[in-house]
Amino acid sequence: xxxxxxxxxxxxxxxxxxxxxxxxxxxxxxxxxxxxxxxxxxxxxxxxxxxxxxxxxxxxxxxxxxxxxxxxxxxxxxxxxxxxxxxxxxxxxxxxxxxxxxxxxxxxxxxxxxxxxxxxxxxxxxxxxxxxxxxxxxxxxxxxxxxxxxxxxxxxxxxxxxxxxxxxxxxxxxxxxxxxxxxxxxxxxxxxxxxxxxxxxxxxxxxxxxxxxxxxxxxxxxxxxxxxxxxxxxxxxxxxxxxxxxxxxxxxxxxxxxxxxxxxxxxxxxxxxxxxxxxxxxxxxxxxxx
Numbered sequence: 323x324x325x326x327x328x329x330x331x332x333x334x335x336x337x338x339x340x341x342x343x344x345x346x347x348x349x350x351x352x353x354x355x356x357x358x359x360x361x362x363x364x365x366x367x368x369x370x371x372x373x374x375x376x377x378x379x380x381x382x383x384x385x386x387x388x389x390x391x392x393x394x395x396x397x398x399x400x401x402x403x404x405x406x407x408x409x410x411x412x413x414x415x416x417x418x419x420x421x422x423x424x425x426x427x428x429x430x431x432x433x434x435x436x437x438x439x440x441x442x443x444x445x446x447x448x449x450x451x452x453x454x455x456x457x458x459x460x461x462x463x464x465x466x467x468x469x470x471x472x473x474x475x476x477x478x479x480x481x482x483x484x485x486x487x488x489x490x491x492x493x494x495x496x497x498x499x500x501x502x503x504x505x506x507x508x509x510x511x512x513x514x515x516x517x518x519x520x521x522x523x524x525x526x527x528x529x530x531x532x533x534x535x536x537x538x539x540x541x542x543x544x545x546x547x548x549x550x551x552x553x554x555x556x557x558x559x560x561x562x563x564x565x566x567x568x569x570x571x572x573x574x575x576x577x578x579x580x581x582x583x584x585x586x587x588x589x590x591x592x593x594x595x596x597x598x599x600x601x602x603x604x605x606x607x608x609x610x611x612x
Contacts, residue, residue, distance in 0.1 A: 358461035359417025364428060365403055367444045367595035368420045369394055371453065374470055374596040375463050382414040390589060390597075408435065418460070444594045446512040447520075470596065477599045481520055487609055488526040489518045490546035490577070493533055493592075497558060497565055502572060505536045513594050521605040523548075541572060548609055549577040552586045559587035584608050 362383040363369040369388040372381055378393055383400040398414060401407035406428055411419065416437065421429050423443040432439045442456055443449040451471060458467025491508040508514035508525065511532040515525045526546040527534065536544070549569070553559050562585040569575075569583045577583050588604070590597040 357459075357463075360415060362400060362411055362414055362416040362419040363388065364400070364406055364420060364425065365422045365444075366390070366589075366593045367450070368422065368442065370593065370595035370597065371444070371450075371457060372420070375454070375457060375461065375466050377457075377461055377463065380461070382416060383411060390593075406431075408432075411437065420457070446594070447516045447598065449512075450594055450596075450598065474596075474599060478520060478602075481522065481602060482606065483522045484606070484610060487523045487547040488544075489521075489523045489605065489609070490526040490544065490549045491518070492549060492551040495551075497553075497561075500568060502541070502568055503537060505541065506533050507536055508532075509534050517598060517601050518605065520599075521602045521609070523605065523609060538572065541575065545575055546577050547580070547582060549575075549583040550586050550591075550605070550608070551583065552591045554587075554589055554592045559585075562587055582608075 358377065358380055360382045361372065361377065361380045363372055363381055364385060366385065366388045369381065369384050370390055372378060373391050373393065378391070381394075381397055383398045384394055385401065385403050385406070386399050387403055388394045388397075398410065400410045400414075403425075408431060411432075412435065419432055419437055419439050421432070421439050421441050422445070423441050424445060429439055429441060440457075440460055442453040444453050451474070454467040454471050455464070458464040491514045493506050493508050493514075495505040496503050507527055509527045509529055509531045518525050526544045527536075551565065551569075553562060553565070558565075566583060566585045569578050572578050586604070588600075590600055591604075
């Protein structure tokens with residue numbers, strides 16, 4: 323349970339434009355902007371951002387959790403988000419290693435090895451939008467970054483409004499128990515709360531904690547209108563119907579009575595990257611906003 327939750331939360335980081343073409347042993351041919359060179363990405367959100375910016379050809383290493391886009395599967399794995407294999411990173415001879423700001427331990431390890439790092443904060447919507455500018459400038463693709471920001475901002479402005487509902491996002495729980503217990507929900511985290519607000523609703527939890535652990539009594543007290551139970555482990559998704567049925571024991575919850583508990587098996591729900599507006603639109607769709 324702890325390993326699963328940590329994984330979720332972690333998902334929960336300009337020069338003149340010059341290109342040259344090189345071919346690596348893996349057969350990928352790429353164009354390399356002078357501002358970035360060979361890149362190693364240490365988080366799924368960063369990997370997605372780099373590909374969105376057209377920098378996928380620069381990326382030499384990614385984590386095991388970097389599964390989107392499909393092209394990322396062809397790139398050398400450097401270990402997990404929480405356990406990067408430094409020998410593999412060194413062997414890839416990166417010009418730049420991109421790291422999220424929350425991973426301070428990795429930043430220090432890279433600095434100790436004199437490996438050039440570039441730190442970005444993608445833990446909030448504002449942080450992600452700023453990271454587009456930062457990476458765009460660093461990698462000489464500022465125009466592309468501006469285009470992506472403009473498209474996202476346009477989607478943000480066209481979000482439709484409806485009846486405001488209290489939303490609870492479950493970021494992890496004890497799925498191996500037949501009962502609902504040890505439920506970690508999105509609180510004042512700066513990511514899910516923002517997306518819920520963008521969707522025209524409110525977070526059922528208004529306390530100060532980022533990811534409070536709630537037991538049954540607390541769930542009954544909060545009594546959300548809609549529950550999104552987020553699963554990002556692909557192997558666990560095949561049992562989503564079983565996990566959904568476990569909520570039926572809490573039949574007095576409005577969300578349960580109204581059939582508004584949804585198991586989410588979409589990886590972008592735990593990645594604060596370019597697809598965050600997909601989450602907003604998912605929330606609107608499930609909450610009846612058309």
